[in-house]
Amino acid sequence: MKPTWLVLFALASLAAGLAFAPPSGAQTKPAPKPPLKIFISVDMEGIWGVVNSEQTSAGNPEYANARKWMAQDVNAAVQAAFLAGATEVVVNDSHGSMRNIVAGDLDPRATLITGTPKPLSMMQGIDASFQACFLLGYHAKAGTENAILDHTISGSVVRSIKVNGLELPELGLNAAIAGYYGVPVVLVTGDTAVCRQTGEVLGPDVVTVAVKEAYGRLAAKLLPMDEVRQKIEAGAREALKKLSGAKPFKLAAPCRFELAYHVSAQADMGAMIPGAQRLDARTLAFTADDYIQGFRALRAMISIAPAR
Numbered sequence: 001m002k003p004t005w006l007v008l009f010a011l012a013s014l015a016a017g018l019a020f021a022p023p024s025g026a027q028t029k030p031a032p033k034p035p036l037k038i039f040i041s042v043d044m045e046g047i048w049g050v051v052n053s054e055q056t057s058a059g060n061p062e063y064a065n066a067r068k069w070m071a072q073d074v075n076a077a078v079q080a081a082f083l084a085g086a087t088e089v090v091v092n093d094s095h096g097s098m099r100n101i102v103a104g105d106l107d108p109r110a111t112l113i114t115g116t117p118k119p120l121s122m123m124q125g126i127d128a129s130f131q132a133c134f135l136l137g138y139h140a141k142a143g144t145e146n147a148i149l150d151h152t153i154s155g156s157v158v159r160s161i162k163v164n165g166l167e168l169p170e171l172g173l174n175a176a177i178a179g180y181y182g183v184p185v186v187l188v189t190g191d192t193a194v195c196r197q198t199g200e201v202l203g204p205d206v207v208t209v210a211v212k213e214a215y216g217r218l219a220a221k222l223l224p225m226d227e228v229r230q231k232i233e234a235g236a237r238e239a240l241k242k243l244s245g246a247k248p249f250k251l252a253a254p255c256r257f258e259l260a261y262h263v264s265a266q267a268d269m270g271a272m273i274p275g276a277q278r279l280d281a282r283t284l285a286f287t288a289d290d291y292i293q294g295f296r297a298l299r300a301m302i303s304i305a306p307a308r
Helices: 005-020 063-083 170-180 192-202 225-241 264-270 291-303
Strands: 037-042 088-093 111-113 132-138 158-163 185-191 207-214 220-222 255-261 277-280 283-288
Touching (some): 063 088, 063 225, 158 170, 158 291, 170 185, 185 192, 192 207, 207 225
Antiparallel strands (some): 255 283
16 A cells, blocks of 8 residues: 555655754753853052052052062952853952053953043943952051051042941942942952951951951061962852852942041032032032942042142
């Protein structure tokens, strides 16, 4: 009996399916991993080995060594980030002239942002495309006891900065910029004082790595160099393992900024900016509906003030 056309069609379809089916045991191509972009803001006072401003300023004989230490601290975190699956790491040099890291000393897989002025200063380059932020080599706020080179943005100008009534160190001001874009700060490194302030401002879930313990403002006990780099790398790995539960640090709008200067003459200059309210001889306040705009106004008020 000859097969009907329906049987022939069924057999042809089956043969075609077998021809295009993957071989037995073959694996389908895995879906591409989602991007893991890491933003790193790196200051210098909280770098391993640094205890004096002569180490953090160009023109001093100790500066060259501190620049290398800075790159080495960053490279430890960069290495951990890529081992954890990072697809991109952007490093923003965030101290002084912001030309401290020698580009050739940085892990070649990382992108470097260097030079100043920059619109977002220590956080230039951050945006909503990043999944995590590291703050490396940071220091405690002005007026902190037993903290290496404590200050807030400008040691010669700023006595304190408050936002919505909360006095913030640079780590808090910058974490709020990251939070503005929905990016959580997950790692902070520096001395024991800044690690403690990280917990107070950002909460206990942020991973901190202490690279030294201050004995006053200009002296510290340094952990062994190789041990510190291992701790930074381990801290970065731990921070990224906890990333799924990390929350951005956000400040509720409108934001009220209060800037206390060291001397009244510094407030005289800032008081000329439209919207500034003088609270006392040394303190100005203003309100911003947008945190980034408020931050830029704050930076302007600091920049135009004469040094003491």
